[in-house]
Amino acid sequence: xxxxxxxxxxxxxxxxxxxxxxxxxxxxxxxxxxxxxxxxxxxxxxxxxxxxxxxxxxxxxxxxxxxxxxxxxxxxxxxxxxxxxxxxxxxxxxxxxxxxxxxxxxxxx
Amino acid sequence: xxxxxxxxxxxxxxxxxxxxxxxxxxxxxxxxxxxxxxxxxxxxxxxxxxxxxxxxxxxxxxxxxxxxxxxxxxxxxxxxxxxxxxxxxxxxxxxxxxxxxxxxxxxxxx
Numbered sequence: 643x644x645x646x647x648x649x650x651x652x653x654x655x656x657x658x659x660x661x662x663x664x665x666x667x668x669x670x671x672x673x674x675x676x677x678x679x680x681x682x683x684x685x686x687x688x689x690x691x692x693x694x695x696x697x698x699x700x701x702x703x704x705x706x707x708x709x710x711x712x713x714x715x716x717x718x719x720x721x722x723x724x725x726x727x728x729x730x731x732x733x734x735x736x737x738x739x740x741x742x743x744x745x746x747x748x749x750x751x
Numbered sequence: 752x753x754x755x756x757x758x759x760x761x762x763x764x765x766x767x768x769x770x771x772x773x774x775x776x777x778x779x780x781x782x783x784x785x786x787x788x789x790x791x792x793x794x795x796x797x798x799x800x801x802x803x804x805x806x807x808x809x810x811x812x813x814x815x816x817x818x819x820x821x822x823x824x825x826x827x828x829x830x831x832x833x834x835x836x837x838x839x840x841x842x843x844x845x846x847x848x849x850x851x852x853x854x855x856x857x858x859x860x861x
Contacts, residue, residue, distance in 0.1 A: 674848070676849075683855065683857075684854060684855070685855055686843075687852070688849040688851070691849065737801065737845065737847075738809070739784075739796075740796070741793035742793050744793060
């Protein structure tokens with residue numbers, strides 16, 4: 643699976659949009675971009691995934707650049723409960739997820 | 752629909768003891784996984800299974816064993832506990848694209 647690079651931490655103001663970047667310059671054509679988050683010591687929670695097109699669901703939006711070498715997860719209106727570690731993962735069809743260190747997002751009131 | 756259930760939630764083992772971490776899912780998922788997470792680190796894959804009777808090693812399998820006799824259950828066995836196995840263990844399952852994780856087992860080996 644391709645490697646991903648994320649900033650180690652970022653802060654966000656409550657009620658504002660949080661934009662989380664991820665670089666995956668070695669991604670190949672059949673690899674998907676996944677985002678998970680882990681709140682405190684709980685099990686990771688699936689957020690969203692995409693291949694080429696931008697995706698949106700009730701939790702977030704995923705913007706993938708045209709060359710697919712980077713992506714951005716957008717939390718449209720961050721709340722205190724969105725404070726978590728966010729993992730960007732690139733995965734092919736072998737159904738295994740590899741977790742890096744992720745980005746620690748702190749939402750401040 | 753309980754999702755992925757892990758037991759126990761906490762356990763303290765002495766060096767050399769053995770134990771089995773239990774994992775059960777009720778979603779009829781084919782794929783199941785065991786991860787460990789050391790403090791401040793990401794999750795590392797220990798073993799995974801693509802269906803009943805089929806298991807394979809992940810990134811850090813040494814010191815662990817698994818079995819998958821049914822679709823629902825995927826127990827993780829520690830035979831000779833070592834302090835290096837102190838960690839939080841997460842079980843997960845998936846049908847295809849997104850994983851569902853259990854709440855974890857916090858294991859301390861002393």
